[in-house]
Amino acid sequence: MSSFSISPGTTLGAVLKTPPIEPLEARILLGHALQLSRVQLITQSERSLTADEANVVSSLFQRRLNGEPIAYIVGEREFYGLPFYTTPDVLIPRPETELLVELTLERLPQGGRVLDMGTGSGAIAIAIAHARPDVSITALDASTAALQVAQRNATRHGARVSFVRSNWFESLPPERFDVIVSNPPYIVQNDPHLAQGDLRFEPADALTDHADGLSALRTIIRGAPDYLAPGAWLLMEHGYDQAPAVRDLLAKDGFHAVQSWQDLAGIERASGGHR
Template sequence: MTMTLQEALQWARLQLVTSPTLRSDSDSLLCHVLQCSPSRLIGYPEQQLTAQQQQQFVSLIEQRRQGIPIAHLTGSRGFWSLDIGVNQHTLIPRPDTELLVSLALEKVQPGMRVADLGTGSGAIALSIRSERKDIWILAMDYSFNALKIAKQNAEDNQLPLLFFRGRWLEAMQPGSLDIIVSNPPYIPSDDPHLTLGDLRFEPITALASGKDGLDDIRQLVRQSALVLKSNGWLIVEHGYEQSLAVQRLFEQSGFTEVQAFQDYGRRDRVVIGKRSASFELR
């Protein structure tokens, strides 16, 4: 005889007893198997699983017990107002990154040319597109596999984007963009957190960036100063201890109105700056 929904959740929570998110993990995976909302689990606790559903649920819980991220097990993660497909070739979108979207939307005006660099799953570019259909948006990544996922997400969400495979802004013409937004790699390469939790299953090239974690941000800021139009904006996510260093990089490259913003946990997370109209291309 198969388990009821209530029994399945009780069993799963025992298997995941060492996880700080055991309740949400169990609920998410059972909802994925049943293709239902969480209210179904509360409203029908005595419903029996089919043999196939139980087998699938047991397999998913075992994989989660081994540390595989929930988003990889379900194949997607909610971000902004969208359902974003993810796999081992992309970062899993985090709620804190929605701050990038909010800040970009505050600066966007009709007809602007916007680029999301290191787009990964396309979450940032697609979220901006979902709110603004009157702008040009380029989603760029060096990873062919990441771009493949981003293109699929654009198709699934019916949100058209332009895609380009490239390393940061090397292929872009000077003065060609109004806004650049990016969640680049920013973790120091020897940071022990890279061997813990979900980070173990995400692409290291999208996470780590040199000894101090700032190698990619340095390159991105320098190139953005050349590629942005006068009074264009650069919006960059960073680690919670890197805000002052990133602000200095912006200022050294001639950006003005440099500002720092905190995420939902009140940790420094994003720096923005404007390309000065008086900045001379060198």
């Protein structure tokens, strides 16, 4: 791919008028580079870029042209109304995962306990903690790098979350939770989507189980009963076509009120049940 560059002296308005990338993405990157808000980009549209500014903006645009996700370029992504630090060590938080937060909040008793499995950036756990400061939250991940990002995000938002390095239940101390929630890797190995778009840049182990897409879900379902309080819920995100298989796994393992919930696109995105 040929390199892209912006000439010094180009106005902000001109940069945004015919960008080489999507206009919204151009505004985000230009605002990030110059530390300007959307309104400031409009009111300062006649401002000319210095040589240093032109080099920085050109570099950011080139990274996007190379396919790098916006969230990694600017270093953060909004989730449940909160900004989260986002690095290539963690999945980029996505709007459809907010469904898990809503489902958890609906089922949490006062002073309840939550376990977030495979926390990544900590988005789910921290969003819950922000909305319900009365609850106790434990979040685990097998990745030390991911847990470091999650801890930064917890500190950023003053969220009280206990982080544990554990490969699913392996290193988790005995405890009972009112809700176990998880967005585990569920993409089937060799799925062509893994080589497309933003997924090319995200951590593979957080996207795919390197198997049939259900192995992590099976592990969680089988291990959850030892950590669920009476009547507690297990809630999990899964692929767009996996809801029937996940409901079957839950039912066979003795869960009750097994059901699936649709995201805003009308896709059965999460399933769960209680003991």
